Amino acid sequence: MSAHGNVDLGHTAAGWLGTSIAVAGFATVGVSMVAVSVAGIILGVAVVSLAAVVTWILHLAGWGKPSGPRPADQWDWKVRDLSAEGGHVNCLGCRMAGRRGPVTTPSGAQPPLTSAVVIGPDGL
Template structure:
């Protein structure tokens, strides 16, 4: 039993590589500022950009993880993501690479066929019945003419 319980912590080679590069870049950039060395500042900025690129490439290669929880047999950091080749729903990295999950043609707009498709929650609460597109003003608001408009002018 681990100290964190039985949960998916999301540790992946893509995440650790990106974190290491970004930490090294931030350290180099900070040292460049403190030591007044422009080349060290540029080195740090370059390492931070490389961190994003390395994380993205490793994510696309299957060494990252999709958003949301994974099955328990895929929690280990050495397990590759088998769905990376098709693309993950709502994943900016996959969209930038041109990978989109297949959609069902029967539904309007198409929905991803993967299990991780996001569904927006239904509105609920005190203001859920108010519509911003309604022609009627909201309760408690007065209708006023625009600022600077002359009500006597025709």
């Protein structure tokens, strides 16, 4: 048991790889600042940006995790999140990719199925 109790700390393949790339980018920026190398600073910032993109792509591929706690059997970082394909509720990364997640009412219950309504360019 850890000092934080028995909780899901979000260890995922996306988190580990993204953090590793970001640390390398920040280290590059730090060394470049000491060496007064503008090119090195730009390279480090590019690597940090790459970390964000790699983490986002892995999250969308199911190697991240949704917000909130997960069941204990899914805590291992090698467990793939199969719900990522449809998107996670209230997830900025999923919304940026056009995935909205399951639609729920404010009470959390699934809304009744209705026929789809197509709205044209004039709003009708």
